[in-house]
Amino acid sequence: MSSPAEPGAPAVQVDGVEHRYAAVSALGPLDLSVAEGAFLVLVGASGCGKSTLLRLIAGFERPSAGRVRVAGAEPVPGRGAGLVFQAPRLLPWKTVGGNVDLALRYAGVPREQRPARVEQLLDRVGLHDVAGRRTWEISGGQQQRVAIARALAVPNPLLLLDEPFAALDALTRERLQEDLRRVSAESGRTCVFVTHSVDEAVYLGSRVVVLTSRPGRIALDRDIDLPRTGIEPDELRGLPGYAAYRAEIGHAVRAAADESERVRSLV
Amino acid sequence: MSSPAEPGAPAVQVDGVEHRYAAVSALGPLDLSVAEGAFLVLVGASGCGKSTLLRLIAGFERPSAGRVRVAGAEPVPGRGAGLVFQAPRLLPWKTVGGNVDLALRYAGVPREQRPARVEQLLDRVGLHDVAGRRTWEISGGQQQRVAIARALAVPNPLLLLDEPFAALDALTRERLQEDLRRVSAESGRTCVFVTHSVDEAVYLGSRVVVLTSRPGRIALDRDIDLPRTGIEPDELRGLPGYAAYRAEIGHAVRAAADESERVRSLV
Amino acid sequence: MNVVAESAVRPARPGNAGRGEWGRRWGLRLVALLALGVLWQVTATVMHNPAFIPSPGAVWHRLVQTSTTHDGVRGYSGHLLIEHLGVSLRRILIGSAIGVTGGLLVGVLMGAVGWVRVVTEPVVTFVRALPPLAYFSLFIIWFGIDETPKLWLLSIAALPPVAVATASAVSAAPTALVEAVRALGASRWAAIRDVVLPSALPEIFTGIRLAVGIAYSSVVAAETINGVPGIGGMVRDAQRYSQTDVVVLGLFAIGLSGLAIDAVLRVIEQRLIPWRGKY
Amino acid sequence: MNVVAESAVRPARPGNAGRGEWGRRWGLRLVALLALGVLWQVTATVMHNPAFIPSPGAVWHRLVQTSTTHDGVRGYSGHLLIEHLGVSLRRILIGSAIGVTGGLLVGVLMGAVGWVRVVTEPVVTFVRALPPLAYFSLFIIWFGIDETPKLWLLSIAALPPVAVATASAVSAAPTALVEAVRALGASRWAAIRDVVLPSALPEIFTGIRLAVGIAYSSVVAAETINGVPGIGGMVRDAQRYSQTDVVVLGLFAIGLSGLAIDAVLRVIEQRLIPWRGKY
């Protein structure tokens, strides 16, 4: 069923993909090719099909039309792509640490190394002393961070993140953004990242795609030409190009939404 | 068990309240009085106790120490205060419309008026044609909006909102902010609103409270002295006071977080 | 090997699970059935003792015989097979209905009201450990030999699965959703109606399916006394005369009609609980 | 009136459900027990027919008699009550263990593997509708008259609740969580182990509790054949000689030991499933 991976193929290749849930057309015909090591940020109105696109890439849905390839092969859940869902989806029968531990176990980390790695991963998302807690004994933002830590435990070449920082305060969010930006730049992992924050999009992305709403199509596809390493966040945000990108993308988001609105009011 | 409401009492009165979950101290001793008609915004790091405070005010938790009064009486869930939880918490056995309908039913709206009101409420949060869908057949942001519509169905004098707009795109978010700002100003409903966005805090709040993290205490309590009616959003954001408030509060949030960080590193 | 957990991984798209799926399913069942039939025939031929394992042919012959009037004898013990079955089905359905209703009531009360649980839980546990054969004679003494004791026995057999499953599910209602409706102003009983019961529905249905099965398997015990007409009475009668073919025929009648009822219950379940597994 | 749904509304804080709660609960039970005892004594006195309702005193007397050697006779039918009970408990426990294990296996396979379900589901439904009394004679032919047929009967009685509950819960595993671990790289069987089974655990436990109860209530049927020593054999024997007081004594022995086993199961359940209702 799954075709063999082709070397040199783009990390993600989406060809003429459409997705329909029963009667609902969720994602319009879409072509998209994500190069290896790229950091693609998806922006679009609520309900435009961002999560659907991630699910297609992760292999949890098969497109109603067109085809999706990850590293040249048909995507299979859990193989080749890590996914942070929009909701935390922690297992309630495991402790917080147990949830991360499980991911390490799937990744083949030997048992004796896991406790230390769990601590380290939780620390990385800013969580201390919660490893022994039950999943319902931590706050919403903390749950989301556990889900991120869990996804980071698995060293997949492709990482899909669905609004991972939505429930976080500004500071924590900035730290994790920094961390993620560094990781992607240094490890060369490909990322597809969904967000509603234009600032986040410009800060993180090496490329930003804005989707129109229902069914989602590409309204804007812009490469972000800003330095990705060796620069402080504040410095980066201070660059003149940064503001320009923000303005352009912010504008595109609004235009895409208005467009959809107009189409709807015409119908 | 519940003391009678006193006329003229503040909408919410929190006296020396502490909350502890088993061994975890979640909310430090806290005093807070929210006047009727006020729009209080709570800001604070993830895990600092914002949701806990809302749950205390809604009556879902009893404080480990101190006392909480809503309109002068001990809070009872569902009486006097509406609550939008951090997660949507929709009933999967009801359709999207059914979830809103249920809230109207509890509010005593006659059966024949409900379908129209459901449509109207869903429209208000920017949802069209989804009333007949199942709750798992809509996107994350749409689910959160249904939860908001459901809470708006009940005409309580006090409305508690826990990061209601976190999963929404900028445009939808702005529309709902506008709507909420107008409603609170016109109807005189008291609101307690949790957010991580400083901009949202300044835009919506008549008063902003910044909490330190774990256990949450008040780091800053600032009345926002900006016009609440008869002004366009863009105009409002253009006011010189607006930027000043943003700066001050942004600063306080950072300071509160750093403070907690320092305390922790000392321990 | 297709793991159904797969259905969680790749949701079937509309039109996916259509005719082909249906045909394959029944094909598989038919093959299994045929295999069993052949096995049976072979065993019967090898054993060559109709008192132990009657051949399929003998059972078929009995089916014809008990379903017709022949030599002036009507069916078995003066009643056609279908009449025996009908009478028993009636008892099973009434008994199950009473048991399920009672179980639901007891279960909801037990799950939702603290002090009811404290007192009722041990009583229910006590009663469901009791063997019907042991207390049936008391029922005869109390209720006579007609329909009443049979219906009592079947009801009491059917009650515990529903009560236990309901109580367990009700007391484990999803806190998050109960809070959600309470925040909207639901009264406690509204919360039970709108959250607790729907969330318990899947387990309740499991309980109901088990209850009907147990009522079924108690039909012989219930029909030990004054059980003719009745499929259980018929089987018992046949047993005393080592008419194994009639016993097997009776077992088939019971098993197949049980299968039919369970299928109906499962269809209802699927209609009623579209959200299963969705949260 | 304290609705337990309340526990969902105001989670008990530590130290809240302490001694007082415990005392109240047992106080309530004691009162209920006393009330029942008085009711029983009154009914027995009014009816004044020991075959109808033996008085508490008569049952107590039987308890003493069957637990001691008197007039050179040891207990009942040569065995003390505790020996009868012990033998039966052993059968029940072994039978339940086999049935529960089998039920779990069948249930998981049925719930998780499509084609197994297609074939096995009807078979299980068919079998669980069959009355043990009808097929027990076949067991004698196959397994003789010693322990084996009894254990088979008890196992077969205990299997369906576990199988049905497990299959139902497994096939309704929370999609969101299965996807979550699949995204982390879990194989299908790892997903079953780490998500499907834990999420089914509450229902499985309900199934197990029902299974043990059903094994209990089948003990008389199992011990119709060569059942002495055995509490079921004792009850049957007493029944045939209309020794209602011995029957009632046996019922108490069965019911109370069933209560004890269920209590143990419930403690295990609570330890094992702290997350119940939390999502």
Next chain:
Amino acid sequence: ASGSPDTAQKTIRIAYQAFPSGDLIVKHQRLLEQALPDYKITWTKFDSGASINTAFVAGSVDIAAIGSSPVARGLSAPLNIPYQVAFVLDVAGDNEALVARNGTNINSVADLRGHKVATPFASTAHYSLLAALDKAGVKESELTLVDLEPQDIQAAWTRGDLDAAYTWLPSLDELKKTGKVLISSRELATAGKPTLDLGVVSTAFATAHPDAVDAWRKAEAKALDIIAGQPDAAADAVGKELNISAADAKHQLSQGVFLKPADLSSSEWLGTEGKTGDLARNLLAAAQFLKAQNKIDAVPDAATIEKAIYTKGLPGVLAG
């Protein structure tokens, strides 16, 4: 409805069992319905004397066919059932017997020591087995007694789990194919330990409807005549009631002992009004036996048992 004579619809509730006897002929040929057209008669099948006793306690039957052993229990404490024996349906003959399996080297009852013997407990066969053991001087503890229903005896026998069994037709025939008869109830009856199938009438019913009891006795007597005089008709009726072939029924009937109606009132059985027959002694012996077995609380006194023999109108009623 039974006790009160002034009910609108007079009813008789009869309990019968599935053993070959005149009772089944009465039922099949509707002899009683013809004799008592204005009574509503219901026939209920029971599978043991114990359950019939239970039904009497519940007040659910008026007349029943029941073995002598359960009757002895019913007349004793704690049951003390107010019923009376009004008819002897049959005497166990060769249709109940003790069979030893071929190849076990059991040639007499005494040889049973150390072997496994099965019988349905609390039945007439159980009583007969214990009587046979007693007669041969074998103590119960010297062998293993197993409680099995006849069909289960047959199954266990085929497997070779049993060395001997005391049972009745039709399983007895199957056992005989691979075993030999050590003693039958016919011999035990001659030796003074007969087991009988009796017709009993609840005292309340007998008091309220003596005429109905007479009609019933006459119908049963007629059935005995049919068994004696028209064996084919009898076999046909019994076969249809038992769902077996007429040939099988005829064979089974031939193994039992059916008294002549006239013999019933002899001193050997029921006796006559004022002079109760030996049946009372027989029941008393059975009760004493049960007491020795710890199965009843106390043996009723002889007077009580004599009162429980319904001899009203004998021998006149059965003479015609």
